[in-house]
Amino acid sequence: MGVAALEQWAVDHGQAAFRGRQLHDWLYAKGARRLADVSVLPKAFREQLEAAAPPSGSADWIGRSREMHRSVARDGTTKLLLGTHDGLSIETVGIPAEGRLTVCVSSQVGCPMACRFCATGKGGLQRSLAVHEIVDQVLSVREAMEQRPSHVVFMGMGEPLLNSEAVLAAIDCLCTDLGMAQRQITVSTVGVARTLQQLAELALARLGRAQFTLAVSLHAPDQRLRELLIPTAHAYPIAELLEDCRRFVAITGRRVSFEYILLGGLNDQPRHAEALAQLLRGFQSHVNLIPYNPIAEEEFQRPTPAAVEGFRRALQARHVAVSVRASRGLDADAACGQLRRRLEGSLEPAPAGRA
Ligand code: SF4
Structure with a gap:
């Protein structure tokens, strides 16, 4: 409220x-x-x-959650497992960096998108989160880390575009009631057919203007490889996804950024970088490369530093704006859904305020 x-x-x-x-x-x-x-x-x-x-x-x-577990990595990255009123649990992560604190929030309990490299996708969807359960994650990280969050990224558990109303209402609350800037908020999607235009229009109606960043997880430069990594992508051809991104840009005036998880030997070769640059030709965008965080259930490999650097250079040489996301909190079950899957069913709520 x-x-x-x-x-x-x-x-x-x-x-x-x-x-x-x-x-x-x-x-x-x-x-x-x-x-x-x-x-x-x-x-x-x-x-x-x-x-x-x-x-x-x-x-x-x-409307506050209960802290079930706290895991702090050597670099200060803090992952919280929060218990909901109906006995479910979600992950949220505080990522400190020079002069900023980013909160990676979940938008659903579990996720129906079943991306093969993701621990959250293994358990399916339990339900979508309500507005207060999203805002609570930011408050919980603020309390746990005793620092005011500066950025929020919807990159935790769940597909935000399957819960657009609550996500936009939470953004409204974060900006209006917690004083955050909409430009410091990122909504990340793996792509759900026929939802991007709706998100843009809803954002204009609800927030007055859409200034948050939309990050689209591509993870592959072609449809075949993409479907291998994201089985639900079969219902949403990559060309259609990019067309919808263009429509989002036209409606909101914001550029889109693309996420690309680098999996050793699978999608991290120079030919993949070349194909990606070709795919994004003429698109005013930014590509964020994410070296894969291994999870127990899959055979995927972390890319070598040389492969990451080679991919970055190949994109740059083709005039694609690119950055590499630094791995944070590798010692704190950093990959999405890892902590929850490891601890599921084994925890009682911690007393409020426990470190
Ligand atoms: S990567 Fe994101 S969209 Fe894919 S299964 Fe995991 S939480 Fe869902």
């Missing part, structure tokens, strides 16, 4: 509107987890609300 909705909520509960503004401050600026934390509200009012809270407790009433 934003300020206006909380003011109305306070009035509906027999309080003055300013109580809603106070609650807004405690929820977003102070990160309250339970009603008891919101000491600025009159005690009698809090007791009345406590009495009406769900049996599972006032954390659910406020």
Whole structure:
């Protein structure tokens, strides 16, 4: 809820509107987890609300998750396993860097897209996340790392374009209620047919303008190889995906970036770079190369540093803007879904605020 909705909520509960503004401050600026934390509200009012809270407790009433596990890598990358009110778990990751903190958030519990290199895809979809469950991840990382997040990337568990309404409402909340800049937010998709134009139009309607970055996971320069890595891609030919990207650019005025996971020996050869450059010809774009993080269930190999560098140079030589994403938190189950799969079913919620 934003300020206006909380003011109305306070009035509906027999309080003055300013109580809603106070609650807004405690929820977003102070990160309250339970009603008891919101000491600025009159005690009698809090007791009345406590009495009406769900049996599972006032954390659910406020809409906060429970921290089930925390894993911190040597470079400070912090992965949280968060428990939802219905007993499911999701991953969120805080990635610190010089002068910035990026939160990699999940948009669904599990994922139906079944990408072969991804641990999350192995378990299928359980459900989509609600707006507050997405915003909670940013608040949880802020609390765990004691630092204000500067960037948010929708690159955790799930396919954001299968949950566009909630993702856009969460972006709205992050910008309006947490003061983040839309330009510091990235929505990453592996591609779902007939959803990109809808996302662009919804973003304009909901946010007034679409300034977040759209990152499209290509991972292969041709349809055959792409389908091998992303089985669901058979329903969405690569040419159609690129056409939809062009439409997104035309509607929003934002350029698209392309993600390309480099798998040793499979899609990291110079001929793949050449084909990728050819595919993106005339497209104002940026390619982000991601050296693969091995997961236990698949045979894929991490590319050699020489292959990564060769691929980067080959793209650059063909005038494609390119960067290589530095591997972060390799000692903290860094690949999407790894921590959750390793710990599934073995954890009880940690006491609130536990390090
Ligand atoms: S890579 Fe992303 S879209 Fe693919 S299965 Fe994993 S979470 Fe889903």
